[in-house]
Amino acid sequence: MVTTTAKRPSALAHATKKPSFREQMHQAREDAIVLAVNKLLAEKGFESMTVDEVANEVGIAKASLYKHFPSKEHLAAAAMVRILQRTQAFLRALPQADSAASKLKQVARWTMGVHLDGEMPLLPSENSSLRATLMGHSAYLDLLTEVSDQLGEWIVQAQADGAISRDIPAIVVLYTLFSRACDPVLGFMKATGQFSHDDIVEHVLRTCFDGLSAR
Amino acid sequence: MVTTTAKRPSALAHATKKPSFREQMHQAREDAIVLAVNKLLAEKGFESMTVDEVANEVGIAKASLYKHFPSKEHLAAAAMVRILQRTQAFLRALPQADSAASKLKQVARWTMGVHLDGEMPLLPSENSSLRATLMGHSAYLDLLTEVSDQLGEWIVQAQADGAISRDIPAIVVLYTLFSRACDPVLGFMKATGQFSHDDIVEHVLRTCFDGLSAR
DNA sequence: GTCTATAGACCGATAGAC
DNA sequence: GTCTATCGGTCTATAGAC
Numbered sequence A, B: 001m002v003t004t005t006a007k008r009p010s011a012l013a014h015a016t017k018k019p020s021f022r023e024q025m026h027q028a029r030e031d032a033i034v035l036a037v038n039k040l041l042a043e044k045g046f047e048s049m050t051v052d053e054v055a056n057e058v059g060i061a062k063a064s065l066y067k068h069f070p071s072k073e074h075l076a077a078a079a080m081v082r083i084l085q086r087t088q089a090f091l092r093a094l095p096q097a098d099s100a101a102s103k104l105k106q107v108a109r110w111t112m113g114v115h116l117d118g119e120m121p122l123l124p125s126e127n128s129s130l131r132a133t134l135m136g137h138s139a140y141l142d143l144l145t146e147v148s149d150q151l152g153e154w155i156v157q158a159q160a161d162g163a164i165s166r167d168i169p170a171i172v173v174l175y176t177l178f179s180r181a182c183d184p185v186l187g188f189m190k191a192t193g194q195f196s197h198d199d200i201v202e203h204v205l206r207t208c209f210d211g212l213s214a215r
Numbered sequence C: 001g002t003c004t005a006t007a008g009a010c011c012g013a014t015a016g017a018c
Numbered sequence D: 001g002t003c004t005a006t007c008g009g010t011c012t013a014t015a016g017a018c
Helices: A021-048 A051-058 A062-068 A072-093 A100-116 A129-135 A139-161 A169-179 A184-192 A197-210 B020-046 B051-058 B062-068 B072-093 B099-114 B128-136 B138-161 B170-181 B182-190 B197-210
Strands: none
Touching: A021 A051, A021 A062, A021 A072, A021 B020, A051 A062, A051 A072, A072 A100, A072 A129, A072 A139, A100 A139, A100 A184, A100 A197, A129 A139, A129 B128, A139 A169, A139 B128, A169 A197, A169 B182, A169 B197, A184 A197, A184 B138, A197 B170, B020 B062, B020 B072, B051 B062, B051 B072, B072 B099, B072 B128, B072 B138, B099 B138, B099 B170, B099 B182, B099 B197, B128 B138, B138 B170, B170 B197, B182 B197
16 A cells, blocks of 8 residues: 555645655654653653653554664654754744844743743753763754854854853853753742742743842 | 670760661761762762662672662662751851851852762652652651751841842742752863863852843 | 671563564 | 563572671
């Protein structure tokens, strides 16, 4: 039944020739997998997540996972790629006219929201087996570089504008923004039940940009 | 053999009767175990740490570990208690005369240093099996409460002094300080090799208290 | 000689992989 | 659905302290 290829020629003759029914299914399942991995990665981290859980969550057999991804590490890497793609899409959608500092704040606000929605895969601990895979995963590295470059550009601009402190090396600002996306403070505040998501985001955002000290 | 009680009456009639040669050994080994657990917890996290590794690191048999602690979770809990004890000792050693805000900064500086020295056990991810054990471990909970209360006191004082922003709920300041002790920024900066430990600590401390924005 | 603590083999469960 | 490795946890023979 793989022979039913040119079923619907499709008016749009894109470079991606035929979405091919089969490939569409394949792609849809792969998306479901990555989505499930992302969710589990966000709520329990890489080490605690089991491949069985992923299969269960998606509702497919464990063996099927290995038709899509060769290892647990690659599953996680796909989720990391996904969040970077979402981030990149967000960066590109930001109004060109906004100041660099404003863009940085919007990014921070967005990543915190993603975290609070349980969709932010947490960083693997320093020497996890995941790190090695990630470091050899070019799609991941390329995206990370692109996102970092874009943010770095805005950071330098914001420092030139006098909005971000010039005393802090740009790389430190960048790392700080990345780290805030995974800040455990968000989880702590959520756990108290005293704060709305918006409250949490605004408090952490303020703390991040203006500090704890009174001004 | 319990009858050989008054062997060495010992001039000092402490509540802790006899340090007992054997007990001293026991205690020394237990310290070595907790130290090893602390180190492994700091570098790989709870899930990645194996009990065999701990035994190896200490240089004793795995079964011996279970003479001291009933489970892997309790091993980790002991390490958490240890870091809280060290923290408490640090808090108590701070000059009474220092301002509340100054004390808070010193605490933050100290915890970051501990982290950079690879001695800060990282927080277990949200729903680790460790969490359950910790929540039933009164020594841990009591210490955590005492440390939090002391810090909370200083935070309120610092806000009254106008040194810490009154716009931030004290609990948020507390959580922020705890989170900075585990901030991945520290590891990122260390990994670049561009910064000395002191540079890292001062940059992150500044970012934490004064924020990213220019003043 | 008695008793404790140790070392190292061992077990059952489970995870990743196919 | 199966295979294998590994992990947390246990068991037992033994070495050493008293």
